Amino acid sequence: LVSIEPATGHVKAMIGGYDFSKSQFNRAVQAHRQPGSVFKPIIYAAAISEGYSPASIIIDSPIIFKEKDHSFEKWKPVNFEEKFYGPTPLRTALAHSRNIVTVKLLQQVGTHSAIQMARNLGINSRLESNLSIALGSSGVTLYELVSAYSSFANQGTRIEPQGIRYIMNRKGETLFTANRKETQPISSGVAQIITSLLQSVVQEGTAKKVRSLGRPTAGKTGTTNNYVDAWFLGYTPKLLTGVWVGNDKSEPLGRNETGSRAAIPIWLEYMKGALANTPVVNFPVSDETVFTKVNPKSGKLTSSEDPEGHFELFMKDRLPDKHTESPEIRTENTF
Structure with a gap:
């Protein structure tokens, strides 16, 4: 378990194993796991930054990839439920963790852009430059992931997590003060959209228990x-765990x-204790975003009379019109 304050980067809690006397290996920062x-x-953040929106439609249908050198005959990603769902908005795809949509999204955005986004967000582990990273195939640490999510939770600003703020001697003299390292890997608008998408995971998707x-x-x-x-990364406006x-x-x-069954109960128990007797606050709203009505089947703007229309969150400078399709598909031949 790793828990930080996104606004300060202060590490509030870290658990690296059952018993330090039996094992000094800190799994929170040293264990590289898929x-x-x-x-x-992270893939969605790269896509939103390049002009996609929660309403962008991708077809959830069978797809097979072959490696360029044919060293691996084919790779056929499947959804957890082993079903296909047809035209799917990105919001629905992330809420229900649809694998095929995410792989196709990465194919369109490009692995280079996605890996660069991961680097900017604080992922330093080696990432394979193929489409399987869409499903989390490359090992990373929990600490890295928490650091990456902190940008989503802090309006696009990433503050390097700090386990030690300062060191004082017995005389009260400060011997060491940690330097605050701050970057802006994504805009506040992109951060709000990713947070909104991840709220849908909680409200209607795989993390309903939360x-x-x-x-x-x-x-x-x-x-x-x-x-x-099994994983769960989640945050309120004040605390990320x-x-x-x-x-x-x-x-x-x-x-x-699964993450829902094995990880969420631990997350909930910790967060309920950590946030006890603290005020309930809402996520901040970026001045770069706006809600507008779209048709869920097309992902395009629609009229107020459309019975199927619903409000969706967009970047103000990237509103679709009634004639705008999803961004142009860029195909990669390898995975």
Whole structure:
């Protein structure tokens, strides 16, 4: 478990294992594990930054990839439910953690852009330059992921997490003061849109259990193949916490031990205690965004009379019109 204040970068809690006397290996900062679907918001952040919106439509349908050198015959990503859902808005795709939509989105955005976004957000681990990173195939640490999500939680500003703020001697003299390292990897508008998408994960998607916190919350579940790793990263406006559940031998946790089932209960217990007796606050609103009515089937602007229309969040300078399609598809031949 790693918990930080996004606005300050201060580390509030860290748990790296059961018992330090038995194992000094800090899994929170040293264990590189496949993140699964908790990596998806980074792909979406790259897409939103390039002009996509929560209303952008991608077809959820079968797709097969071959490696350029044919060293691997084919890769056929599937959804967790092993079903296909047809035309799908990005908001729905992330809320329900649709794998195929995310892979196709990465194909359109490009792996280079997605990896650069990950780097800007604080992911320093080695990332494979292929489409499988859309599903969290490259190992990262929990600490890195929490650091990356802090930009979503802090209006686009990333403050390097700090475990030590200052050191004083017995005389009260300050011997060391940590330098605050601050960057702006994404705009406040992109951060608000990602937070809004992650709120849908909580309200209608794979993290419904988190609603019992009784506060505005955004977050994402993650589960790797064969239930080896279970994740949940979630935040309120004031506190961001990530939880990983797994074992050192990378053995399965057990059938259906998903991020929702294995990680969220730990996250909830910690957050309820950490936020007890603190005021309930809402997420801030960026002046770069606006709500406007769209048709969910087309992702385009629609009239107030449209019975299927609903309000969606957009960047003010990237509003679609009635004749605008999703951004042009750029195809990559390898995964």
